[in-house]
Amino acid sequence: MPRAGLNQQIVVREAARLADEVGWPRLTLAALAARLGVALPSLYKHVRNADALAQKVSALATAELAAELTTAAAGRAGTDALRAVAAAYRSYALRHPGRYPATQQVPDPADPEHVTAGERAVGAIYAILHGYGITGDDAVDAARGVRSALHGFVSLEAAGGFGLPRDVGRSYDHLIEALDVALRSWPGGRPS
Amino acid sequence: MPRAGLNQQIVVREAARLADEVGWPRLTLAALAARLGVALPSLYKHVRNADALAQKVSALATAELAAELTTAAAGRAGTDALRAVAAAYRSYALRHPGRYPATQQVPDPADPEHVTAGERAVGAIYAILHGYGITGDDAVDAARGVRSALHGFVSLEAAGGFGLPRDVGRSYDHLIEALDVALRSWPGGRPS
DNA sequence: GCCGTTGGCTAATGACATTAGCCTTTGCGT
DNA sequence: ACGCAAAGGCTAATGTCATTAGCCAACGGC
Structure with missing residues (x-):
């Protein structure tokens, strides 16, 4: 019997793809094994267990998101940077619902790579705040606020929480403009 | 063998309590049956299946949240109302993590009761916006923004997403102040 | 080519959800 | 009181998924 030629990277990447198709909570070792054409227990040669797989997928996704946010922020500052990062954030969530x-x-x-990825993602937010002149403890609060707004919107959207027909993209634009206003008047920040 | 004396209300209420203790994703028919002192299949006399139970718990929680938000908003307007509702929102989430x-x-x-509960919860947000002079399509956008901020913060907090030691309650206060600023400058709103 | 490591496999176990079918309790109408 | 239908328990059986144990072939370095 020939080998399937799997390794951890392939398994985790395929798991991420599967999650995007069936949804994060329905990412299952059984479904993943079927898709990879191996028996379920074979996966244990590459991941410790189901939780560990989830953690690896999380690390992958976090790294991807951090990279896209960083790219979006590059070469921009202030409102520009905020808009670009916000757009990249929502875009990632919509393209990768799982x-x-x-x-x-x-x-x-x-998992050092996972930790680093998380730091890089948050770092993209701090970079924006720097452009608004917000630093130190104020930046901690502001970063939490920015993450809350972005994550809240995107997760409500993904959950189908916005029932009305009003265009969701427009609502997001308004939210980002509001965020811009809020950051300009943030304690410790510099108003435009 | 004497009867346990269950009915749907008791089952759903106990499920909500169990969810608060073990976490929403670990709410399981098996654990619920054990806690109620009956065999697992007995629960099927009261709920159609596990998904239906989850939906019922959702309806209960939504109704509770709507009631607390409405109470918080009562007799207040503007910044006052925003602060009170925001505090009630986070308080509910912290007291009821499941x-x-x-x-x-x-x-x-x-489920008409579920639908109504959802409308009442969103209604509490609209009531706040009314106090800021935001109505119509603008209110749809603003309500989405408010929900995003509140839900985003609260869910990041619950997930342990705020790593730094900086006081979380203070960050929340700042977020609400920022929201106040944003709502005052909202398109269609009336600045203070 | 030999041999250890690696990466597959099957089999067995255990948690959970679900369905079928049985049997007792409950309570209502007479 | 009584009879009986409905309601609310139960056990047993099935299916899915996660996990562990243990087998065996393929691969790679010497």
């Missing part, structure tokens, strides 16, 4: 929820998992302290 | 995620489930259209 991976996105995975990014909300707290990084496994034992 | 029920809160359930409120994010889209109401079952076939």
